[in-house]
Amino acid sequence: MPLSLAQMRRNYTLGGLQEAEAPLDPLALFAQWLQQARETEREPVEANSMHLATVDREGRPHCRVLLLKGFDEGGFTFFGNYQSAKGQELAANPYAAMTFFWPGLERQVRIEGPVTRLDPQLSDAYFDSRPEASRLGAWASPQSRPLADRGELQALLAQTIRRFVEQPLQRPEHWGGYCLTPERMEFWQGRADRLHDRLDYRSRGGQWARQRLAP
Structure with a gap:
């Protein structure tokens, strides 16, 4: 018989995370881990893929996978439709959580x-850098709204293509970027026997404070 879900487990043995090896700036550690995830052949997922969790007006959480498109001292940027379910949730409760999981490195x-929201000029610059098909899709798709079938979406795309035959394909006002300013960052490294390493960074008065958490 196949193993039940309760019997499925993996022992993490690739490495550890010690305070002496971790920068005091969590952004520096994130940059290091992201680069290692991009370079390793063990990593089966896109290194910049992340789960983004938001909360709606009723206090119900929602989560989906997106792609991180940039980060610096100002925060972590991603893009999408402002009128989508995600956009409405962020408008009602402008606070979110994102999680990166790199199973090939046993890290989270x-x-x-x-x-x-990002400055419109930054959203314009990123939109203009996207492939034409992606830019057309941003105009054509009424994201998160019900569709009768796939044919309706294809019809909307055909209509959009005709619309922009003789006019510039500029960013729609309902589409653009977001920036999450980190107040907390936690780094998790899998260890043997579930005794994982967790380093938790909290922003306090513009400075980062770090502590170890029990697994």
């Missing part, structure tokens, strides 16, 4: 903080 990073 959790990031939490307030979310704001």
Whole structure:
């Protein structure tokens, strides 16, 4: 008989995370881990893929997978439709959590903080850098709204293509970027026998404080 879900487990043995090896700045550690995830052949997922969790007006959480498109001292940026379910949730409760999981490295990073819209000029610049098909899709798709079938979406795309035959394909006002400013970042490294390493960073008065958490 196949193993039940309760019997499925993996022993993590690739490495550890000690305070002496971790920068005091969590952004520096994130950059290091992200680069290692991009370079390792063991990593089966896109290194910049993340789970983004938001909360709606009724206090119900929602989660989906997105791609991180940039980060710096100002925060972590991603893009999407402002009128989508995600966009409405962020408008009602502009606070979110994102999680990166790199199973090939047995690592996870959790990031939490307030979310704001990017400056329109930054959204314009990123939109213009996207492939034409992706830009057309941003116009054509009424994201998160019900569709009768796949044919309706294809019809909307055909209509959009005709619309932009003789006019510039600029960013729609309902589409753009967000920036999550981190207030908390937690780094998790899998260890043997479930005694994992967890380093938790909290922003306090513009400075980062770090502590170890029990697994």
